[in-house]
């Protein structure tokens with residue numbers, strides 16, 4: 007596409023120079039610039055992209071979009087907000103892919119990845135070709151891309167949607183994190199359905215207060231349904247009736263509202279929930295009808311996730327029997343309540359609980375069927391919210407027979423000071439502190455007696471540990487398996 011055609015997406019700009027080069031890619035990272043690239047200078051959270059304009063030019067950029075004065079000899083287009091321009095140009099450059107897809111966004115503190123997986127499975131089983139974007143990557147059929155963020159930067163979102171639509175996807179379900187909603191990483195996305203899971207403490211380093219965190223998530227719902235589109239087009243907010251914040255979101259959206267819940271009245275509810283170590287059964291209640299559900303997923307929180315997925319998928323008119331059959335087949339999501347088996351006589355569960363609420367849910371679920379002791383290994387990520395550290399340590403100590411506090415991804419923080427902050431939440435010496443995560447897992451496995459349950463929390467599917475700015479290979483499941491074999 008010619009530069010002039012890219013700029014047609016903008017309401018206002020000032021272009022320096024008459025050249026009209028061909029643009030074949032967009033980027034915000036000077037290190038990824040090649041000839042044919044339109045480079046956007048983004049003033050970010052830590053760095054100012056305008057400082058990299060010269061590097062972008064040296065790497066062959068065809069033109070640059072900036073909001074501060076830069077000194078280069080290739081065409082520069084000045085705008086008032088480069089990130090907004092990025093969203094507008096990307097949407098136009100990739101042919102407005104979100105308009106051609108049944109696009110579902112999932113937001114909330116916990117459960118986003120799980121719900122996106124459930125929806126992908128259900129919709130695919132019901133004949134709607136569905137792609138996925140989230141924590142574990144962007145994928146549709148053979149198209150698989152790894153991602154740096156749960157919700158990628160806005161030009162990548164439009165690029166992935168375009169690739170998936172071109173490859174035959176009719177729908178895409180994506181995680182929309184609060185950071186991304188606030189930073190505009192889904193600007194230009196025409197969502198059909200927005201799903202809210204729950205709001206509990208996390209990310210206060212970025213949002214400041216729970217109120218601002220709540221407002222960041224509301225952006226998914228406030229943009230839904232103001233233009234209803236064609237009569238057959240679904241525009242709906244799927245809200246968790248058991249979370250009081252849903253009432254705020256209900257007022258914020260112009261779209262149709264569907265609710266799900268367990269404790270309070272809702273359109274989709276569950277009763278007679280029975281949790282075992284091998285799965286969960288419950289009765290699904292919808293429109294006066296009751297359906298027995300049997301699934302391999304474990305825990306009350308999994309029931310919420312299934313209800314949310316069913317509420318969203320039902321809006322497409324799928325047969326409920328087909329949807330329940332798809333749910334019954336789902337074995338689980340990688341790193342979410344995943345059991346590690348190497349022939350040992352105790353259980354090992356790896357779970358991505360990295361927030362207070364998810365850790366408490368995981369331990370409450372384990373307590374439902376634990377016959378012997380519960381041993382928990384947990385840490386907290388560096389360069390992330392600090393307030394959750396003492397809370398998570400206390401939850402681990404209060405709900406386990408043995409809690410081992412260790413490192414998660416320390417990133418650029420000192421692992422010892424992260425642990426010291428965790429320790430302010432616990433008193434006495436009813437826990438162990440082992441900074442090295444591998445050693446902590448080994449110790450937990452060594453201490454486990456027949457029938458005990460070891461929970462390894464926080465890193466789930468991750469196959470790395472970030473120390474400083476370096477990613478080292480690390481996999482909780484692999485480490486636990488090795489420890490079990492060593493013990494034997």
Ligand SMILES: CC(=O)N[C@H]1[C@@H](OP(=O)(O)OP(=O)(O)OC[C@H]2O[C@@H](n3ccc(=O)[nH]c3=O)[C@H](O)[C@@H]2O)O[C@H](CO)[C@@H](O)[C@@H]1O[C@H](C)C(=O)N[C@@H](C)C(=O)N[C@H](CCC(=O)O)C(=O)O
Nearest residue numbers: 034035036048050051052053055058155156157159183185
């Ligand atoms: C704090 C934060 O949210 N940062 C995100 C943000 O980075 P930024 O724009 O602030 O980047 P920056 O480092 O200040 O750099 C500014 C600009 O200079 C450019 N640059 C930089 C260096 C260089 O050599 N050349 C160059 O051009 C950068 O590409 C960037 O455009 O925008 C980037 C592009 O979208 C994100 O990758 C990055 O996520 C970082 C890696 C991150 O850790 N984010 C976390 C907090 C996050 O967003 N998490 C949520 C998940 C939360 C959940 O699921 O609960 C997520 O959606 O992933």
Ligand SMILES: Nc1ncnc2c1ncn2[C@@H]1O[C@H](COP(=O)(O)OP(=O)(O)OP(=O)(O)O)[C@@H](O)[C@H]1O
Nearest residue numbers: 115116117118119120141307310342357358359364
């Ligand atoms: N509905 C839920 N309510 C509370 N906790 C949940 C729920 N669903 C999952 N969890 C817990 O949260 C952990 C993370 O789940 P999941 O990856 O689906 O969440 P997420 O919102 O995608 O997380 P992230 O913010 O890292 O992207 C799980 O391992 C589980 O312990």
Ligand SMILES: N[C@H](CCC[C@H](N)C(=O)O)C(=O)O
Nearest residue numbers: 360386387390414415464465
């Ligand atoms: N999406 C979350 C993932 C946290 C995973 C945990 N292992 C950590 O590193 O803190 C975040 O970026 O805050």
Ligand SMILES: [Mg+2]
Nearest residue numbers: 118119141156
């Ligand atoms: Mg996720």
